[in-house]
Amino acid sequence: MCCDEIRQQLEDFAAGRLPMALRCEMAEHLRNCAACRRALSEHDAVSSVLCRIQTSVPAGFTSRVLRRAHQRVALVPVATTRWPARLGLNSLPMGSAAAAVLAVGVTLGLLMGSDVIGVGGAAAPEGEPDPAAAYGMDSLGEAPDGSLAQSYLTVVEAAEKDPEP
Numbered sequence: 001m002c003c004d005e006i007r008q009q010l011e012d013f014a015a016g017r018l019p020m021a022l023r024c025e026m027a028e029h030l031r032n033c034a035a036c037r038r039a040l041s042e043h044d045a046v047s048s049v050l051c052r053i054q055t056s057v058p059a060g061f062t063s064r065v066l067r068r069a070h071q072r073v074a075l076v077p078v079a080t081t082r083w084p085a086r087l088g089l090n091s092l093p094m095g096s097a098a099a100a101v102l103a104v105g106v107t108l109g110l111l112m113g114s115d116v117i118g119v120g121g122a123a124a125p126e127g128e129p130d131p132a133a134a135y136g137m138d139s140l141g142e143a144p145d146g147s148l149a150q151s152y153l154t155v156v157e158a159a160e161k162d163p164e165p
């Protein structure tokens with residue numbers, strides 16, 4: 001691989017998103033190429049700045065939200081996917097850092113825009129602890145199954161049970 005190819009994949013490399021063979025190839029290159037190592041450390045610096053901006057977001061939160069959202073979008077019927085699809089979450093060609101920032105922004109936007117949330121559908125099952133109540137987000141209880149708001153709540157709940165270091 002040449003340096004240009006390495007640079008294009010640094011973000012995915014740092015995020016652990018590359019297949020093993022490619023990771024090994026890049027690691028080998030990085031061992032021998034000081035310039036690319038420097039580029040990687042600059043990338044890490046940018047990531048840590050983004051993390052500091054999102055002070056209240058736990059580590060790995062954004063990627064879990066995105067993963068859950070994509071899973072839900074793949075599983076739910078067309079009717080409930082229309083507004084996440086309208087937001088273009090699946091189609092925008094973005095770097096993951098930009099995508100992460102967008103996801104947080106979209107999530108916050110959804111939290112405030114109750115008109116998009118209240119489109120009907122299943123409420124949280126009875127008898128289970130309501131994660132919305134704990135966060136003072138009762139309005140999210142009406143979010144349709146498969147919505148990004150529901151994904152957010154699921155992730156928040158999971159983060160409480162299984163905090164990442």
Ligand SMILES: [Zn+2]
Nearest residue numbers: 003006033036
């Ligand atoms: Zn290089």
